Structure formats: C-alpha cells, structure tokens
Amino acid sequence: MAAKPVSEALLRWYEGEARALPWRAPPGAPPPDPYRVWLSEVMLQQTTVAAVKPYFARFTQRWPTVEALAEADRADVMAAWAGLGYYARARNLHACAKAVAADHGGRFPETEDELRALPGIGAYIGAAVAAIAFGEAATVVDANVERVISRLCAIETPLPKARAEIRRLAEPLTPADRAGDFAQAMMDLGATVCTVRDPDCPQCPLQAMCAAAASDDPARFPLKAPKKPKPVRRGTAFWLEHERSVLLVRRPARGMLGGMRALPSGPWHDKSPGLAEAPADIDWAAFGTVSHVFTHFALELDIVGGRALTDTGVEGEWWPVDAIEDAGLPTLFAKAAALALAQRENDQ
Structure with a gap:
C-alpha cells in the first residue's frame, strides 16, 4: 500500500471534518500549547472525549500552566480527578508536571524519546505530544488508529497480538510534514467514521484503498482474542457518622485508588470479609451493595452504616455529610456514599 495517497487523502478529509476540541488547534494552524496537548492525552486514555471535556476545562482554569499544576498539592489534584478513573494517571500527571517544572524549566521536551523519559509518559502519549505539539513525525497509535489500520490492511491476527504488526504498517503512513494533523485525522476517522460498529465506509476518504471495505464484513476487523471472565471480589465499606459528619480516610499512595479519599473499607477478597477492619466497635446496619x-476484576462492595458517640481515633477526617459531593471521592466510593445517603433518608 502506497503511503502518500493515504496521508494525502486523510489530510484533505481532516481539513473539512476535524472535530473542534478545546485542546486542539485547527487543521494547518500552528501547534497548540504542549501543556494542553499533554493534559488532554493523559485524560483521554481509556476515557471518552465527552467525559474528558469538563475535567479539562476545570483543570486548565484552576492550573493554567504546567508550573501551576506542579505547585499544586497532590491531594487537590487527586480530588479534582475524582470520577475519571484509572487514578494512577493523576498521580503520574502530578509527578510529570513537577519533573517538567524542576528539570526542564517548565518547558516540555520536544522529542518523543525525551518525552518518554518523563513520569507516566509511555509510547502513545510520547508520540502524541511529539507529533501534535512539536510536529515530529512520530507514529501515534491509539484504539481508533488500531481499528483504522486493521481494516485498511485487513489484518487477520487478533488483538492484542496484532499490535506490533499494526505499528509496523502505520509507521510509513506518517508524513514528515503535518504529523500532528495526520495523527489527529486518524483518531477522528476512527471515532466518527471507521467506528467499532457499523463503519460508514461510503463517507471514508480511504474506502478505495481499504481491504476491509472491499470485504463483505468490514466490522469484523480488528479481530480480538476471546476475553477471559473477570474474577469477582467482595469487600465492605463503612459509613460511620459522628455529629453530622462521616469518616473519610486517605487510601495508601500505592495500590487501587491510591491517594484518594474514601470510606474506610476492609480487604477485598474472593469471599466477603464481613466487618474485618471496621473503624469502630458498634452495631453496623446493612445498607446494601454496590x-x-x-480493569482486572469486578468488585461487590457491601455498605454498612452506624453512628459513633465519640471520635473513634481512627486516622482520617470527619467530612460534613451535607458536603460529601465536594470530597472528591472516586466513583466506587461515590456510589457507596449515594447508597448510604439514600438509606439515611429512608431511616429518617
């Protein structure tokens, strides 16, 4: 497959069909602020554009530069990230901002190799920032690009084994000029035309060159290996009230939901741990299960509630119940809090 016709056709299409996104420059315009490119790409990993937009707006309003983000308290960054999931991204985001500010004078390195030396920047983000913010001819491959290349070349190897082959086929397609526009065009094509289900082949600028479009079933690509069922774990979370406040703890920096505020909870095991590691020796009432x-397992979390007559002495903070939405709880514990509040209202 000739690379030049692919890149030329895709760039022509992108000039008229590019998505208007708050972290982007229009097609053919000077590159956008590297900070905004990097921030958006970190947020967009395994997360939809619609979900990212309000978070991106809040982050850039509160921390408009990488130096401002570097100076922020990590707890504030984690709280602002609450609800986006994959919280290691937030920890790495803050660590990377501090490295850019301290080691690079607040300016992002301009090459893929240098970018990948920063905390939390892997192959995809390094290539994306290098191409979009600095114009380096780096090959950017996300899930949308994987789908486009798999169909363009009708790759019969299932994912994830096909990833090396996809990258090898994608590399010669990246043009020396307008590498950033090309990367974003590939992503937009996958997001809006070459979609997971019902690809709109007649609207695709690459239809005439696409092996999958010539087949009877383009949506068959990319092939995927069968998924293994996720194991199920059980746990218990404790809604403990004292004087119209609820006890919140900070989860360990490493591990699931590391560094986030949460309800106290016991271990997560194959079997229910019951009241193990309860923060108080009281009569607990069952509120329900969320x-x-x-990524690697499903969790059934039993929620129990009770009241403490005095401060329990457990390390944590007593958060006003009426302001629990401001605590920055991750989604799991936000669900638990919502269930507890509903049960609380029913009991009143």
Whole structure:
C-alpha cells in the first residue's frame, strides 16, 4: 500500500471534518500549547472525549500552566480527578508536571524519546505530544488508529497480538510534514467514521484503498482474542457518622485508588470479609451493595452504616455529610456514599 495517497487523502478529509476540541488547534494552524496537548492525552486514555471535556476545562482554569499544576498539592489534584478513573494517571500527571517544572524549566521536551523519559509518559502519549505539539513525525497509535489500520490492511491476527504488526504498517503512513494533523485525522476517522460498529465506509476518504471495505464484513476487523471472565471480589465499606459528619480516610499512595479519599473499607477478597477492619466497635446496619468493574476484576462492595458517640481515633477526617459531593471521592466510593445517603433518608 502506497503511503502518500493515504496521508494525502486523510489530510484533505481532516481539513473539512476535524472535530473542534478545546485542546486542539485547527487543521494547518500552528501547534497548540504542549501543556494542553499533554493534559488532554493523559485524560483521554481509556476515557471518552465527552467525559474528558469538563475535567479539562476545570483543570486548565484552576492550573493554567504546567508550573501551576506542579505547585499544586497532590491531594487537590487527586480530588479534582475524582470520577475519571484509572487514578494512577493523576498521580503520574502530578509527578510529570513537577519533573517538567524542576528539570526542564517548565518547558516540555520536544522529542518523543525525551518525552518518554518523563513520569507516566509511555509510547502513545510520547508520540502524541511529539507529533501534535512539536510536529515530529512520530507514529501515534491509539484504539481508533488500531481499528483504522486493521481494516485498511485487513489484518487477520487478533488483538492484542496484532499490535506490533499494526505499528509496523502505520509507521510509513506518517508524513514528515503535518504529523500532528495526520495523527489527529486518524483518531477522528476512527471515532466518527471507521467506528467499532457499523463503519460508514461510503463517507471514508480511504474506502478505495481499504481491504476491509472491499470485504463483505468490514466490522469484523480488528479481530480480538476471546476475553477471559473477570474474577469477582467482595469487600465492605463503612459509613460511620459522628455529629453530622462521616469518616473519610486517605487510601495508601500505592495500590487501587491510591491517594484518594474514601470510606474506610476492609480487604477485598474472593469471599466477603464481613466487618474485618471496621473503624469502630458498634452495631453496623446493612445498607446494601454496590458493584464496580476495575480493569482486572469486578468488585461487590457491601455498605454498612452506624453512628459513633465519640471520635473513634481512627486516622482520617470527619467530612460534613451535607458536603460529601465536594470530597472528591472516586466513583466506587461515590456510589457507596449515594447508597448510604439514600438509606439515611429512608431511616429518617
């Protein structure tokens, strides 16, 4: 497959069909602020554009530069991230901002290799920032690009094994000029035309060159290996009230939901831990169960509630119940809090 016709056709299409996004420059315009490119790409990992937009707006209003983000308290960054999930991204985001501010004078390195030396920047983000913010001819491959290349070349190897082959086929397509526009064009094509289901082949600028479009079933690509069922773990979270406040703790910096505020909870095991590691020796009432799916397992979290007559002495903070939405709880514990509040209202 000739690379030049692919890149030329895609760039022509992008000039008229590019999505208007708050972190982007229009097609053909000077590159956008590297800070905004980097921030958006970190947020967009495994997260939809619609979900990212309000977070991006709040972050850039509160911390408009990488230096401002570097100076922020990490707890504030984690709280602002609450609800986006994959919280290691927030920890790495703050660490990377501090490294850019301290080691690079507040300016992002301009090459893919230098960018990848920063905390939390891997192959995808390094290539994306290098191409979009600095015009380096770096090959950017996300899930949308994987789908486009898989269909363009009708790759019969299933994912994830096909990733090396996809990158090898994508590399010669990246033009020396307008690499950033090309990367964003590939992502937009996958997001809006070459979609997971029902790809709109007649609207695709690459239809005439696409092997999958010539087949009877373009949506068959990319092939995927069968998914293994996720194991299910059980746990208990404790809603403990004292004087119209609820006890919140800070989870350990490393591990699931590291560094986030949360309700106290016991271990997460294959079997229910019951009241293990309860923050107080009181009569606990069952409020119900919330379900949550993590990358590698599903969790069934039982919620129990009670009242403490005195401060329990547990390390944490007593947060006003009426302001629990301002605590920056991750989604799992926001669900738990919502269930507890509903039960609380029913009991009144």
